[in-house]
Amino acid sequence: MPALGTPRKKTIAAGPVDDDAAVAPKPKRAPRKPKVKLPAAEIDRLQKIIVTSLEDDKAEDVISLDLSGKAMFCDRMVIASGLADRQIAAMAQHLAEKLHKEGLKHVPIEGATGSDWVLIDAGDIVIHLFKPEARAMYGLERMWGKDLDGEN
Numbered sequence: 001m002p003a004l005g006t007p008r009k010k011t012i013a014a015g016p017v018d019d020d021a022a023v024a025p026k027p028k029r030a031p032r033k034p035k036v037k038l039p040a041a042e043i044d045r046l047q048k049i050i051v052t053s054l055e056d057d058k059a060e061d062v063i064s065l066d067l068s069g070k071a072m073f074c075d076r077m078v079i080a081s082g083l084a085d086r087q088i089a090a091m092a093q094h095l096a097e098k099l100h101k102e103g104l105k106h107v108p109i110e111g112a113t114g115s116d117w118v119l120i121d122a123g124d125i126v127i128h129l130f131k132p133e134a135r136a137m138y139g140l141e142r143m144w145g146k147d148l149d150g151e152n
């Protein structure tokens with residue numbers, strides 16, 4: 001007696017195929033280009049643009065940390081506070097626009113849709129925008145500050 005149903009139903013009823021040949025190989029991804037390290041003078045220039053932008057947007061407690069030789073993911077870290085989600089989101093958007101004008105074409109922003117912490121990755125400079133309570137809780141200044149090397 002022949003099995004009833006459509007070919008699709010028969011295939012589903014038969015279960016998964018164990019044959020490796022039936023699985024298409026994943027296409028190979030192009031290798032990533034190595035990150036180009038900016039000269040110190042260019043990092044200084046971008047940091048000044050970032051700090052000025054934040055100050056223009058009324059950010060509070062703007063600090064810059066030099067992480068050269070301390071961290072592999074960036075050379076500088078800028079930390080600032082904003083009082084409201086909208087202010088923090090606006091600061092992030094303004095920074096992305098200014099950095100784009102300066103030649104940084106891809107500036108990822110994480111958390112800009114209403115969180116207590118927004119992270120902006122400008123390559124050699126990472127910017128953290130916090131609400132004051134979240135900034136106190138995470139304590140990045142203590143984590144990455146002068147005490148990192150045992151300095152006083």
